[in-house]
Amino acid sequence: MQAASDPALEQAVREIGRELHAALPSRPRHPVRALDDKAMELASRDAELRAALFRLVDVTPACRSLDDLAGHLAGYLEEVDGRSQSLDAAMRAARSAAGRRALGAAAATGVRHMAHRFIVGDSPQAALGVLRRLWDAGAASSVDLLGEATVTSAEADRYATRCHEALETLAAATRSWPEQPALEADSVGPLPRVNLSVKVSALTPLMRPEAPEVGREDAAGRMRPLLLRARELHAHLHIDMESLDALETTLDLVGELLEEDELRDGPSAGVVLQAYLRESPEQLERLLDWAGQSPRQPPLTVRLVKGAYWDHEVVEARQHGWKPPVFELKAESDRNFEQLTRRLLDARPAVRVAVASHNLRSVAHAIAYNRLAGGEDRDLELQVLRGLGDDLQHALADQGLRVRAYCPVGDLVAGMAYLVRRLLENTSNDSFLGEMGRGTPIEELLAAP
Numbered sequence: 001m002q003a004a005s006d007p008a009l010e011q012a013v014r015e016i017g018r019e020l021h022a023a024l025p026s027r028p029r030h031p032v033r034a035l036d037d038k039a040m041e042l043a044s045r046d047a048e049l050r051a052a053l054f055r056l057v058d059v060t061p062a063c064r065s066l067d068d069l070a071g072h073l074a075g076y077l078e079e080v081d082g083r084s085q086s087l088d089a090a091m092r093a094a095r096s097a098a099g100r101r102a103l104g105a106a107a108a109t110g111v112r113h114m115a116h117r118f119i120v121g122d123s124p125q126a127a128l129g130v131l132r133r134l135w136d137a138g139a140a141s142s143v144d145l146l147g148e149a150t151v152t153s154a155e156a157d158r159y160a161t162r163c164h165e166a167l168e169t170l171a172a173a174t175r176s177w178p179e180q181p182a183l184e185a186d187s188v189g190p191l192p193r194v195n196l197s198v199k200v201s202a203l204t205p206l207m208r209p210e211a212p213e214v215g216r217e218d219a220a221g222r223m224r225p226l227l228l229r230a231r232e233l234h235a236h237l238h239i240d241m242e243s244l245d246a247l248e249t250t251l252d253l254v255g256e257l258l259e260e261d262e263l264r265d266g267p268s269a270g271v272v273l274q275a276y277l278r279e280s281p282e283q284l285e286r287l288l289d290w291a292g293q294s295p296r297q298p299p300l301t302v303r304l305v306k307g308a309y310w311d312h313e314v315v316e317a318r319q320h321g322w323k324p325p326v327f328e329l330k331a332e333s334d335r336n337f338e339q340l341t342r343r344l345l346d347a348r349p350a351v352r353v354a355v356a357s358h359n360l361r362s363v364a365h366a367i368a369y370n371r372l373a374g375g376e377d378r379d380l381e382l383q384v385l386r387g388l389g390d391d392l393q394h395a396l397a398d399q400g401l402r403v404r405a406y407c408p409v410g411d412l413v414a415g416m417a418y419l420v421r422r423l424l425e426n427t428s429n430d431s432f433l434g435e436m437g438r439g440t441p442i443e444e445l446l447a448a449p
């Protein structure tokens, strides 16, 4: 493995990063998207406005009328200091019944627009148009059925049924799609057109850190048939990673299931590694040991992310008086992400590698290291979230790189937790997208973390 400070690697990272950056703003923006960007930009500058926006998004599905929604909005805005003229005008409007209806309608439209930016349809069938347009634009997709933690067995059964239906719908529809050689094979072999991301916590109501085997067995009962059907349909099943309390259960469950005789030779499957976890280097070594001892064809895909539950992990640890399991400086997560990228790329073909990030530096580093190590571009997959990484996705696809967009599907209510996490990510001061939005010079953005 090359050292982090290798000058040739640094130079290649900057060149690739500049090229990608130059390709970003060339595409005209949809007017709704530009409005959303404005709202995000305002929210990222003002913590109180950000809190008001999140609370509004959170309460929207529960509001019974436009009047009710406008009342909530006015209440939240009241807490914002130094309101702009337009926010003051909104609050004045909320004083009359007609004004409240108009304001409520505007707020509901705004939340719906924001949701549609991240959520591609309320069912797999409804999402097919977007997925096909992505494919035609040179991007593969992974569908994620929204609906977070499951509380009853009936909910877990319903989620499993929705996953089965999604596999059938996607398999039937994608069969007739035109060939896209860059998206359909790497040097190991074919890559499935259908890719579904699933969450273990949605497959069982029994996930408890104090009795992991109970949740594992219950989830296995629903995941095994899913894996078997994915194998028959030549689909890929990716197991998302959630907060730390689910990590051991998730990795043990996947490891055990994929070692079963009927699942050894497929389907294509994957797990997620979170670089913000201090213990992620050890977790990766465990994964690689497993991949070495249980060679699979096709190999396990590892999606490397930084991790979406940073605030949750920090708050939870502080409540217990523990040291947080996550790095507390953003640069530490970024540095670890790069180190894990290099380790993963070096471990091929025992695993397939997917690097999921919107950070130009992190992405350019993966592309540069792969090339310098003699790897082919098609042996590195780059992944973005729909709505956050659209521009980057186009820039990567235009360069012939393999890119996949993670596409949440489901209704607004089920998508609320997802939506709030993405808003948090998009408006946080530390985030790469936040920095880029504030106009930080590209050379600074591409500097080694």
Ligand SMILES: Cc1cc2nc3c(=O)[nH]c(=O)nc-3n(C[C@H](O)[C@H](O)[C@H](O)COP(=O)(O)OP(=O)(O)OC[C@H]3O[C@@H](n4cnc5c(N)ncnc54)[C@H](O)[C@@H]3O)c2cc1C
Residues within 6 Å of the ligand: 239, 240, 241, 242, 272, 274, 276, 305, 306, 307, 308, 309, 310, 326, 327, 328, 329, 330, 331, 332, 333, 356, 357, 358, 359, 362, 383, 384, 385, 405, 406, 425, 430, 431, 432, 433
């Ligand atoms: C296709 C795709 C799939 C994903 N799947 C998952 C998944 O299964 N599970 C999951 O957890 N996440 C998942 N994510 C989300 C991912 O973990 C990140 O939250 C998101 O991509 C932002 O990281 P970035 O590299 O794009 O941006 P950056 O702005 O470079 O990084 C932001 C990230 O840095 C970390 N961070 C922020 N502040 C600090 C701090 N003070 N100290 C240390 N670290 C900090 C956090 O992880 C934060 O999300 C996925 C992302 C993508 C693109």
